[in-house]
Amino acid sequence: MNKVFLLTGLSLATSAWGQVALTEFRVAFYNVENLFDTIDHPQTLDDAFTPTGEKAWTTTRYRRKLNQIAQVMDSLQLPAIIGLAEVENRAVLEDLVQTKALRPGSYAAVSYDSPDLRGIDVGLLYRQDHFRVDSAGLIRIAFPLWLEPEGYTTRDILYVRLDGGAHHLFHCFVVHWPSRRGGELASEHRRLWVAQYLRRALDGLLAVDTVAQVxxxxxxxxxxxxxxVHNVLGAIEARDTTYLPGVFYNHMMALQRAGEGSYNYRGEWNMLDQFVTHGIGWPGAWRVQEVRVYRPDWLLYEGKRPNRTYGGPKYYGGFSDHLPIVLDLVWQSD
Structure with a gap:
């Protein structure tokens, strides 16, 4: 990895790294629901996820959780890029990539600690036989006092520039926007604020590289x-039409209209987990072969909702309260 930096803009560099060119690969994103280690870190509110805490979070339960996440990714044929939400730190990602199921993927991890009060962050795994990290950093979100008089912190946005050789450079952003705690409308201003941060970073990137693959x-x-998502970030529905420079496309809108979702709240499916792209679908570039919510029966409780790890303090031993989403990309030469 070349460097770590706090992003106020995005710098670009030419890569001289080469390897066998990719012709197709898979991207997955998964909110894994509270992947904490068992250690009490005094600087964060993680006391509940310790052996003596409210959740009785033991090494046995931690290892089970790691193997469950690995099982999901193994069943997805070890995606080349995996975005993750609700991971406590770099150490849990290192434990994850060392599970028996993930070791054949030769994954490396990228993650940084954020100001989130619980210490819950995002991370990215990538297969080292497909990509290398050209650069990585974060977008730190700051809320002004006029917007949040009592102060508020949230997760950083993770940025990783992955080089796949043969001009296959991807600018990856992994996000976990502020929750709906307190109500969707009452909390909306926080997500609108974070969306502005991401949009400014994207505008800076496109000012330097108008055909960036994002x-x-x-x-x-x-x-x-x-x-x-739609107004501030400016992500419009991805259709089988001409894809334009400077336009960001959301690949989950059609699935949402069909009644699908990645998260189930009080019996209603919500498409909270999403893929948004730029520079995908043009002639002589990558195109989306398929996008879907991954929902095998074994990830569901009674076939109705995600089989979660906890419900309050009660331990269910399931995988996560979210379902993974999957994006398959193929190279089109013209």
């Missing part, structure tokens, strides 16, 4: 047609 993935805590 992969944005994450838990937006909003739907594809919500104001934060």
């Amino acid at each position: 992969l944005i993935m994450g838990d937006f805590n909003d739907k594809p047609d919500s104001r934060s």
Whole structure:
């Protein structure tokens, strides 16, 4: 990895790294629901996820959780890029990539600690046989006192520039926007604010590289047609039409209209987890072969909702309260 930096703009560099060119690969994103280690870190509010805490979070439960996440990714044939939300730190990602199921993927991890009060962050895994990290950093979100008089902190936006050789350079952003705690409308201003940060970073990137290949993935805590995603970020529905420079495309809108979702709230499916792209679908570039919510029966409780790890303090031992989303890309030469 070349460097770590706090992003106020995005710098670009030519890569001289080469390898066998990719012709297709898979991207997955998964909010894994509270992947904490078992250690009490005094600087964050993680006390509940310790052996003596409210959740009785033991090494056995931690290891089970790691193997469950690995099982999901193994069943997806070890995606080349994996975005993750609700991971406590770099150490849990290192434990994850060392599970038996993920070791064949030769994954490396990228993650940084954020100011989130619980210490919950985002991370990215990538297969080292497909990509290398050209550069990585974060976008630190600051809320002004006029917007949040009592102060508020949230997760950073993770940025990773992945070099796949043969001009296959991808600008990856992994997000986990502020929750809907307190109500969707009462909390909306926070997501609108974060969306502005991301949009400014994207504008800076496109000012330097108008044909940049951008992969944005994450838990937006909003739907594809919500104001934060559709109006502020400016992500419009991806259709089988001409893809234009400077336009960001949301690949989950059609699935949302079909009644699908990645998160189930009180019996209603919500498409909170999304892929947004730029520079995908043009002639002589990558195109989307398929996008879907991954929902095998074994990830669901009674076939109705995600089989979660906890419900309050009660331990269920399931995978996560979200379902993974999957994006398959193929190279088109003209």
